[in-house]
Amino acid sequence: MINKEFFFKGFKSILAPDSPALALGCCFIAIGALLKNLGFNIQESIFSTMLTYALPGSLVMAESLLVGASLLNIFLAVWFVNARLYPMAVSLFPLMMHKSQPKWKYYFSCHFIAVSAWLIMKSNYKSIDKKHRIDFWIGIGCATWTTAVIGTFIGFYASDYLDKNMMMGLAILNPIYFLCMMVGAMKTIQITAAVILGLVLGPIFYFLSPEWSILLGGLVGGTIAYFIGELNVN
């Protein structure tokens, strides 16, 4: 089963001074308020955050519902914006794989893949023994997931007291926090090039195809960054 010591160590990592709890919670407060304004009830709002647990996907769903998009359109729009989770999973799970750990832990905990938990794990995994990294990861995931649900709950009930300017303030928190975290992660040439190229190419590809811009920006930028890093090593 799950090792309690490492689970709680991961869970408590969200209390660190540089933890994303504040940014994550505030953004889900904005999501909770947005969902209420769209006509969701409290059960639907909580259910949405629990099952989706990905901010851009929730925003796209809300926007799609607003314009009366079909279920297929919603699926494709969300898939495009959340396909980033695939490379995030592939670049994280090999760090946690251990033959003594059951497979169900990996399949269950992949739901916790999100920018906040991913960045916490990426910056802490070296300090955890490989055998227990998956338990540590489940702890981080449960903490960030709980924060998101609580944020949605607060946002739903606080929506009447939040004006448009306050909502904008809450909405900018997350991208600013993640931008700072990404800049903070630029410690090797490969990662530095990946971040800079992604920041530049993402918006450029938006003019070619808004749906594909994130994936194309990531694919092209990441591949160029990989070769820059390899050339530098050689």
Place this chain on the structure above:
Amino acid sequence: MSTSVFLAILVTSLATFSSRFLGAISSQGIKETSKLFKWFNCLAYSTLAALIARTIIFPVGVLSDASYLSRVTVVLFCLFIFFISKRNFVYPTVISAIMMALLSNYL
């Protein structure tokens, strides 16, 4: 719970979980020292950076009502705070919310 909202939530979660689950499955045989892992690591960072840039420059939701000038001002000022505060994550994050709320009110 109305059927349409319920189905929209299910479809959204399915679209999201599929990427996560496929990632977990296909990472089974990848070693952390392999070139494939390094490439996926670059893809992940680059894709996240592309998402952040798109969220700020071409936002959806309430941020789309904020002026381009106010968004750029907040980003540049917060990056400045991030560097002068010795890479502290909390100060720029908190300042960004206050600054955005004020700028959207007055700009």
